[in-house]
Amino acid sequence: MNNNLNIANNVLSAIKAITSKTTLPLSEPVFAGNEAIYLKECIDSTFVSSVGKFVDDFERNLEEYTGAKHAISVVNGTSALHIALKVAGISSGDEVLIPALSFIASANAVAYCNGTPHFIDSDEATMGVDVDKLKDYLTFSTEQRSGFCINKRTNKAIKAIMPVHTFGHPVRIDNLIDLTNKHNIKVIEDAAESIGSFYKGKHTGTFGLMGALSFNGNKTITTGGGGAILTNDASLASLVKHLTTTAKKAHRWEFIHDEIGFNYRMPNINAALGCAQLECISQKIESKRMLFERYSSKFNTFKDLILFNEPVNCKSNYWLQTIILKKDNIQLRDKILQVTNDASIYTRPAWQTLNSQKPFQNSPSMDLSCAESLYKRIINIPSSTNI
């Protein structure tokens, strides 16, 4: 027990050694650009709501930065996931593969479509989908029927997969897409945590049919609350825009809505913040990558844990810096969380795996031993760009 406390104190000292600050939030935004100027412009123009120049600019700038042909901004990352699933055709009874090691929004988005999340395991190398394990699982647990991938146990169609680029680290998305193509499973990338993360030189969220970004306050760039859908498909982009704007048909004055739509459009005032943030994204990511190096110099002597390094072929945004306890050291986790948070050095564990969350305890899943082990061993440490 005393040894646990010693190690926890050493972790605290390692974090504190890289900065003169005495309080470190987990991930706070930094506004060092044109944020206040653009907000003032919004007020002066009176365009603060769902139509305005900043919404258009933000979408065009996201397209330029990510390389996606189309970006559609929305109120938050959850709504981005929801609409992407909807547009991908997920409806009542459909199953969607999602990593058990993810934020609840991944599973909720499937539930909003009346679909069922089907949980899959992660690997140690990426903290995201274990592609090799998934390959075996799909081979043994599913069969093709009428062009659909059928879960042999539930007899339902597995229509999509939402891989998460966990804490900003890309999964092996090319291998994953090769695999799921063979099984007729659509890929929607949950890139909520990975703006600024590239796999083999290409931005995350642009490999699958669609990708979802988040600009929550704790993300790499923020719009207050916000998200976006990325896609290279013009007709999907058009459908996303239609569904996020109450499915209202173009008419000079009549209100005609041709399907059940949503009020998910990002307001101009939030997009104004996004424009200013996006102008500074390269510096932000450079800071986050340097922060990894600074932490690395302190943590490389620890025997009981590793500091997570970006996987091969990846240039990660290091959204949240992550330490992972070795497998025989899980008892350290709560002690480290306690010692650091008590000292106003804010840290947090990974999310409890989704299969253990009350609303999803009866959802189908594969063996989740790695995700469950990672949950017990992951600690995110302060990751702001201004540390």
Next chain:
Amino acid sequence: MNNNLNIANNVLSAIKAITSKTTLPLSEPVFAGNEAIYLKECIDSTFVSSVGKFVDDFERNLEEYTGAKHAISVVNGTSALHIALKVAGISSGDEVLIPALSFIASANAVAYCNGTPHFIDSDEATMGVDVDKLKDYLTFSTEQRSGFCINKRTNKAIKAIMPVHTFGHPVRIDNLIDLTNKHNIKVIEDAAESIGSFYKGKHTGTFGLMGALSFNGNKTITTGGGGAILTNDASLASLVKHLTTTAKKAHRWEFIHDEIGFNYRMPNINAALGCAQLECISQKIESKRMLFERYSSKFNTFKDLILFNEPVNCKSNYWLQTIILKKDNIQLRDKILQVTNDASIYTRPAWQTLNSQKPFQNSPSMDLSCAESLYKRIINIPSSTNI
């Protein structure tokens, strides 16, 4: 035909006669208070997202202004309606009474709960629910079974009603609540258009179990995008807050979610705008009420239409000023819309009735002759506070 054009030109002249402005939007926001200052404070504090002082302040100020015991701010009016229905227990198969003469969000919110909107008629005096007609309808078309109001035709429970205070004019909410209480139907007031409107001295949205407000850009006060739920019931308020914040249980660091929640919390930056706007609401409403008087002086000589005056017992916010064509003059509507919009004096018709919208054409309904007539006869004319 020439006569129609003459009348349309007279309407245009009547509108233009009250102002020196040559372009009049339908309803644009005015930022004459502390908007820019509060936004700057958000940026300087770095609190722009779902936690922050402005969110708390905005909710407390809404409570003070409306007299509701609890106000919970959310991302928009649609999400307010959705969560209110969810908290009221609406789920698969339930019917919810809503006026056919309303914006599509009213019906969509019911659909999000997998419920069915059941359309009811409006009256000429309020443009909202015709309480007397509803009384007869409920008597003949429903019966009580196990404490529920059962639609005899569909055999489904009518669990709630969402009366809309149309264009800011209160319905006879006290009579309506007396009636629906007798039939075990819960009342959720759609007060999206009626912040600042009072019925018998009490703020709209505070009579029913819950009320929903909207702060969209075209509303009386705006947060860019935003809404709020009002209620006097502490346990409902607590459930609303829980469901709008991903149903995450309080814990120092663990992520535990005990039901399917939503990401509907209003960001601090939007609430900052709301705080500044709410400080000026009395002047805004005074301007809108005076605008009615100014229009009145011009329109009182028209024989083919009336300018809508607030119903008895009401002090309305006059969110959107409304002219209603007399019943034998419906052919005038499109001509007036065309002549005014061509002249950059922006006007619009009422929403096409919800029973005629493609996703809801098969929904149950009562006779809707008044709503359908009003749809053909209503024109909203420029209503901003700075005309």
